[in-house]
Amino acid sequence: MWRFHDLLRKFWGDRRGNFATIFAIAAIPIVAAAGASVDISRAYIVETRLKAALDAAALAVGGATGQTNEQLQVLAQSFFNANYPASKIGVPGTLTVAQNGNVVTLSAHATLPTSLMGVVGIDTLDIAATSQVTRMGKKLEIALVLDNTGSMGSGGRMTVLKTAAKNLLTTVSAAALDPGDVKVAIVPFNIDVKVGTAYENANWLRWDEFVPSGGGGGGGGGNCHIILILLGLCNNSGGGSNPHAGWNGCVEDRDQNYDTLNTLPPATGGGSNATRYPAHENTSGNSNCNLQTIMPLSHNWTALATHIDNMVSAGNTNTTIGLAWGWNMLTPGAPLSAAAAPNNNLDKVILFLTDGDNTQNRWTTSSSQIDARTALVCTNIKAAGIKIYSVRVIDGNATLIRNCATDPGMYYSVNTASELTSVFASIAQSLSNLRISQ
Structure with a gap:
């Protein structure tokens, strides 16, 4: 046991x-x-x-x-x-x-x-x-500065641009809390911009470099200087002469350096012509005035879309004048401008698009000289507190266009026209006055 x-x-x-x-x-x-x-x-x-x-x-x-x-x-x-x-x-x-x-x-x-x-x-x-x-409730003014030169008619560029720009209108219009909170201007350009013949008598135009042609105006008569009439070399039998005959509504660059500034021209007659806009004659064979007119800031979305649809491609490239008039659209008191005064509750933006090198302005066909004017106007616009988105379509001076943007993230370069749809959608979303707050 x-x-x-x-x-x-x-x-x-x-x-x-x-x-x-x-x-x-x-x-x-x-x-x-x-x-x-x-x-x-x-x-x-x-x-x-x-x-x-x-x-x-x-x-x-x-x-x-x-x-x-x-x-x-x-x-x-x-x-x-x-x-x-x-x-x-x-x-x-x-x-x-x-x-x-x-x-x-x-x-x-x-x-x-x-x-x-x-x-x-x-x-x-x-x-x-x-x-x-x-919804931040900030108001927004946008100027679409769009290349309408002849090259935009190739490869479907203009067709895609129209669709992309109208889609942008749809997006930014939806961001307005109240009608008029978001407004858009359209500035088609080539070497000129077209203000339209309705402004023939505007004080901000100058005619000292304009050479009239044809016999229009004032009763359909000739276009004769008084001395030629006295010498019997010209007959104004149709009625009074029109010193603006042949003008199709286009203007050229202002005198330098006003071509890169938004200095207001005289509000009345008289004064220096340096800040006025030279009327550009439509000389024989000149396609640069075959442009859609500028459309000032508006929130009539149907009219804006129609204006975009009516854009046509023609002429050579001068990006400086397009940017200068885009700036005008956002400047209170400037010609054709409906812009509001700057304030903390208002953002002003330029969306600038081009598809080629600068080829011609009022003074020269030297790309480098015109590029220098473009670089200067971009610098001045940004210094005024206006944001710039820049878009290069296939061709053009990439460095110039990139540097024009407010920052590198606001520059886009596309290799095919079809890419414009997504680029404009991205820009539209960032312009839509929204922010993720949490």
Whole structure:
């Protein structure tokens, strides 16, 4: 009997089998820790995709004014689904939208099933994200300074430009909280810009370099100087002469350095011609006045779209005059301008597009000399607090066009005309007066 008691005592006192028990118990937190690492990494990926999709949805609905919560929910859901493909990610996400005045708040939620953390009773991980967009309420004036030279008629450039520009109008118009908060001007250019013959008697025009042609005006008579009439060399039999005959409404660069400034011309007759705009005659064979006219700032979106549709491509390139008149459109009191005075609640922006090198201005056909004028007007515009987006289409001086932009991120260069659609969409979105506030 004593032997049995001794064996039993030794069995209870033996510690050699405890290792397996201790390891089994210790393995639980080890497995849980490893599982946590895997599951948390998966959760991080899901959260990143969730937040990116939420921000895309927030920007989309932030620009949609006059919509109910239900309408915003539908719009946001479409953008959310496009950026958060639940079937590929394997974790469904839910989205909710609420608006309060100028603030739109979006929340997203997803539940991630764990793979190994279940051994410690954690079967799912809750992932949530919130995004808030504030409609800033700032007003916006935009001048579209668009190359309408002959080269824009090739490779579908003008066709794509028209579509892209009209799409931009649609986007920025939706960002206006009230009618008139966003206005757009259109400045087509080649070596000239066209103000239109309706301004023939404007004080800001000068005619000292204009050579009349034809016999129009004042009753359809000739175009004779009084001395020629007295000598019998000219007959004004049709009625009074018109010293502006043959003008099609185009103007050239102002005298240097006013060609790169927004100095206002005299409000009345008299004074120096240096700040006035020289009328450009439409000489035989000159296609540079075959332009669409300038359209001052407006929020008549239908009229703006029609004006863009009516643009035509002709003539040579002088980017300086296009930028100068874009600046005019944003300058209070300048010719044709409907611009408001600068204030903290107003952004002024030029979107400048060209597809080639400078080839001709009022004085020269030297590209380098014209480039110097363009560089100067770009510098002066930016110094006045106006932002510039610049777009190079296939050709043109990349350095000049890039440096004209307010910063490198506001410069775009495309190799095919079709890329303009996405470029203008990107610019339109940044112009839409929205910001992700949280």
